[in-house]
Amino acid sequence: MIGFVAAAVLSFVPAFIYAAIAYWLDRFEKEPRRLLFGAFLWGAFIATLGAIVWTGLAQASLAIFIGEATAEVAGTTLLAPLVEESLKGIAVVIIMLAFPEEFDSRLDGMLYAAITALGFAATENLLYLYFFGYAEGGMGGLLTLFVLRVVLGGWSHAVYTAWIGLGLAMFRLHPNRIVRLVSPAAGWLLAVCLHALHNTMAVFLAGELGITGLGLTLLVDWSSWVVVLGLVIWEIRREQQHIATYLAEEVAAGIISPAHYAAAKSFSGQFRNRLRSVAASRFYEACAELAHKKHHLATGVGNRRDTIARIHQLRAEIARLAPQV
Numbered sequence: 001m002i003g004f005v006a007a008a009v010l011s012f013v014p015a016f017i018y019a020a021i022a023y024w025l026d027r028f029e030k031e032p033r034r035l036l037f038g039a040f041l042w043g044a045f046i047a048t049l050g051a052i053v054w055t056g057l058a059q060a061s062l063a064i065f066i067g068e069a070t071a072e073v074a075g076t077t078l079l080a081p082l083v084e085e086s087l088k089g090i091a092v093v094i095i096m097l098a099f100p101e102e103f104d105s106r107l108d109g110m111l112y113a114a115i116t117a118l119g120f121a122a123t124e125n126l127l128y129l130y131f132f133g134y135a136e137g138g139m140g141g142l143l144t145l146f147v148l149r150v151v152l153g154g155w156s157h158a159v160y161t162a163w164i165g166l167g168l169a170m171f172r173l174h175p176n177r178i179v180r181l182v183s184p185a186a187g188w189l190l191a192v193c194l195h196a197l198h199n200t201m202a203v204f205l206a207g208e209l210g211i212t213g214l215g216l217t218l219l220v221d222w223s224s225w226v227v228v229l230g231l232v233i234w235e236i237r238r239e240q241q242h243i244a245t246y247l248a249e250e251v252a253a254g255i256i257s258p259a260h261y262a263a264a265k266s267f268s269g270q271f272r273n274r275l276r277s278v279a280a281s282r283f284y285e286a287c288a289e290l291a292h293k294k295h296h297l298a299t300g301v302g303n304r305r306d307t308i309a310r311i312h313q314l315r316a317e318i319a320r321l322a323p324q325v
Contacts, residue, residue, distance in 0.1 A: 003134035003142060007126050010146045015040075015122035018154055022114045025232055027267055028239050029288035031108060035099060036115045039091050043119025047087040051120075055083045076203055081160075081195035084120065088157075089164040089188055091116040096168050100302070101310070104292040106169040107235040110228075113165025117157035124157075125149050148214075156198060156221055159228045163191040166231070175299045194224055239288070240265055246294040247287060255319055256287065264288070273325065283321040290314040 019040060023030070059075035066074070092113045096103045103109065128149060133142035167187020171180045198221055205213030244265045251261045263269035264287045274281040290311065297307045 003139070004130050006139070007129035007134060007142060010142070010150060011125035011129060012122045014150050014154060015118045015125075018158065019115055019118050022111055022118070022158065025236070026107060026111050027236050028243060028270065029104060029108075029285060029292065031102060031111055032099075035095055035102060035112070039095065039112050039116040040119035040122075042091040042094075043088055043116040043121075044123045045119075047084065047091065047116070047120045048123040050087045051080070051084045054087075055079050058083065073203065077196055077200045081192045081199060084157075085160060085164065085188060085191045085195055088113070088116050088120055088161045089168075089191070092161075092165050092168050096172060100172065103169065103172055104289065104296075105235065105239055106166055106173065107232065107239065109165035109167075109169025109172075110162045110232065110235070111165070113161040113163075113168075114158035117161035120161075121154070121157040152218055153221060155225050157195075159221075159225050160191045160195045160198075162228050163187045163194070173296070173299075173301050175301065239291075240267075242295050243288060243291040246291040249294075250287075250290070250315070250318070255315055256322060260287070260322065260325065277324070279321050279324040283318065283325045286314050286318050286321070290318065 019036070023036065055075055058079045059071050062074055062079070063071035092109060095112050096109070103112075125146075129142050129145050133145035137144065164184075164187045167183040167185070167190075170183035170187075174180050174183065198217065201213070201217040201220060205216055247256065247261055247264055250256045251258055256264070260283075263273050264284055270284050274284055293307055293311050293314065296302050297304065297311065301307075
């Protein structure tokens, strides 16, 4: 019992911390916590259970033709990435289709995907830490796996699935039709390939070369993390530019003041003002969403009538809240 509780704490608490970091990186327009929590639960339970069942069935079927040992390797290096990334990606698809109004930027897609993946990683780590760490090596084995999987590899699943979220966001938001059609498949394929590359290196390099193989595997993993972090920073800056561009018109129209405008396009300004009151937090949230919707209107994304209606709603809300901020 102690081992299971320790495995659960060491798996889920870091996952919540990583999720909080991902949430913090969504600087200007925060996504609804209920959707993020739902995405985490999908990853932690539905995707994990589905992956165990479907990967097991596929591996057992494959073993009939190529033998059990070869099928086990194929299950780890190929089948698991295919099944797991597909099941995690379904959560992002559901959010995009059911709540399209919350899918305003490419960063949104990456965030929903990362949170789903962190839920998946939490449950997967729990199973590994308990059954392969504690059950086989006691508390020492559990802590060793904790360092390897949760500390050194804690962002891996989030980084893989973030590419699916990016591809789906481009499908919804990119003005070029060809890019929209290609993006979901490209994002899914890249997620599967990165996941398969990690698993293959873990099986062959880490197994054969020991610490050297582990180091090479981590080097490849961390390099992909840096690339995704760079994309996230790029998207944050892009959102900041949209806010600066589209809210300038609202200042000229007298809907927001120059002080509101300066705070809305500033990281620190938004943060300080959001802490003052619920009204201030909602005000700057609405400002960011207004900038997104005006960009959608300018680039022809979504239903034009619905976008215009939402812009009018946001302007009315901003005008109502402005005196309180």
